[in-house]
Amino acid sequence: MHPETPNPSFRFSNFIEARSNNKAGTAALRVARNLGPASVPMVIWGAAGLGKTHLLQAIGNERLRLNPAARIVYQSGDGFEADLAAALQQGAVAGFRSRYESADLLLFDDVQRLAGKVRAQAELVWLFDALLESLRSIVLAGDRSPYDMTGVAGDLKTRLNLGLSVSIEPPDLETRAAVLMQKARTWGIDLPPEVAFFLGRRIRTDLAELERALLRLAACARQPITLETAAWELRHVIALPERMITVERVQAAVADHFGIAPGDLLSNRHALPLQLAMALCLELTDHGLEEVGPRFGGRDAAAVLLACREAQTARETDARFRDDFSHLLGILAL
Numbered sequence: 376m377h378p379e380t381p382n383p384s385f386r387f388s389n390f391i392e393a394r395s396n397n398k399a400g401t402a403a404l405r406v407a408r409n410l411g412p413a414s415v416p417m418v419i420w421g422a423a424g425l426g427k428t429h430l431l432q433a434i435g436n437e438r439l440r441l442n443p444a445a446r447i448v449y450q451s452g453d454g455f456e457a458d459l460a461a462a463l464q465q466g467a468v469a470g471f472r473s474r475y476e477s478a479d480l481l482l483f484d485d486v487q488r489l490a491g492k493v494r495a496q497a498e499l500v501w502l503f504d505a506l507l508e509s510l511r512s513i514v515l516a517g518d519r520s521p522y523d524m525t526g527v528a529g530d531l532k533t534r535l536n537l538g539l540s541v542s543i544e545p546p547d548l549e550t551r552a553a554v555l556m557q558k559a560r561t562w563g564i565d566l567p568p569e570v571a572f573f574l575g576r577r578i579r580t581d582l583a584e585l586e587r588a589l590l591r592l593a594a595c596a597r598q599p600i601t602l603e604t605a606a607w608e609l610r611h612v613i614a615l616p617e618r619m620i621t622v623e624r625v626q627a628a629v630a631d632h633f634g635i636a637p638g639d640l641l642s643n644r645h646a647l648p649l650q651l652a653m654a655l656c657l658e659l660t661d662h663g664l665e666e667v668g669p670r671f672g673g674r675d676a677a678a679v680l681l682a683c684r685e686a687q688t689a690r691e692t693d694a695r696f697r698d699d700f701s702h703l704l705g706i707l708a709l
């Protein structure tokens with residue numbers, strides 16, 4: 376896999392600064408603007424989905440903005456390894472090296488993927504020395520600090536440790552929601568703030584996962600996206616606090632919604648609320664068909680299944696039922 380030029384979608388101007396990332400952001404901007412010593416590599420580290428790639432790409436784009444002739448090379452650990460393997464197979468290692476050593480700025484992502492890859496690590500060490508000697512910059516990103524990296528040979532580790540190392544921490548709720556709202560704007564998705572906060576509360580660290588949830592939601596829900604639709608559409612993706620939702624809580628909420636006594640809910644006189652309650656139990660609690668039935672007046676699994684199918688049909692055909700369902704889902708799951 377040949378190296379790439381920076382992806383213009385990731386810039387400093389759309390990188391939201393927060394306490395969790397401002398050290399890394401400030402250091403990245405300094406490197407981008409050539410304000411630090413060029414002979415020192417920089418390593419940005421932190422868990423997946425926290426913005427490391429975004430910052431690497433932003434550095435590249437900022438350098439290009441300041442100097443459109445600069446040669447910026449972006450590569451990942453996996454890509455580097457694959458590129459090297461292909462070059463070795465074709466006897467084209469000189470070409471491989473020249474793709475990287477001609478860089479004014481090398482952006483190397485997911486360096487931890489080189490763990491145990493002896494030859495690729497040796498090539499990176501060689502490249503390090505070639506670039507830093509001629510005062511060109513290297514910025515790397517990895518999932519842990521250079522100090523904690525395993526499977527990395529001593530000479531590469533020494534070089535990684537030479538540099539300025541900055542971490543990105545997991546973002547707080549406000550930052551998660553802000554990133555999501557910004558992505559929604561970019562992608563033309565109508566995402567009300569309360570839904571962004573709802574998603575941010577459920578998916579706690581990985582911003583990439585949060586973005587996938589948003590895209591999935593946008594693909595299957597009408598816009599603007601409401602809280603109820605978010606809770607419903609993403610029920611299998613995001614961690615609803617299932618364990619706190621008991622069969623009794625569902626029964627009480629349904630009975631209350633329809634103004635009937637919880638005991639009466641179990642009688643056949645209230646077919647619709649009963650179906651709804653069973654369907655909600657299957658969706659929101661940890662119990663399966665076999666367990667839900669007995670809690671509804673000793674019904675068997677087939678009866679629960681039938682009730683759920685009827686509830687599903689009613690959700691598709693009956694607007695009133697759909698509203699009741701969403702309302703109760705909102706009360707129970709949010």
Ligand SMILES: Nc1ncnc2c1ncn2[C@@H]1O[C@H](COP(=O)(O)OP(=O)(O)O)[C@@H](O)[C@H]1O
Pocket residue numbers: 385389390391392396421422423424425426427428429430554557582583586
């Ligand atoms: N501070 C931020 N501001 C705006 N978007 C961000 C921020 N941090 C992360 N993102 C977005 O979150 C997603 C995941 O970030 P990424 O850089 O791929 O994470 P990592 O490289 O740490 O796994 C990307 O779409 C990125 O644009």
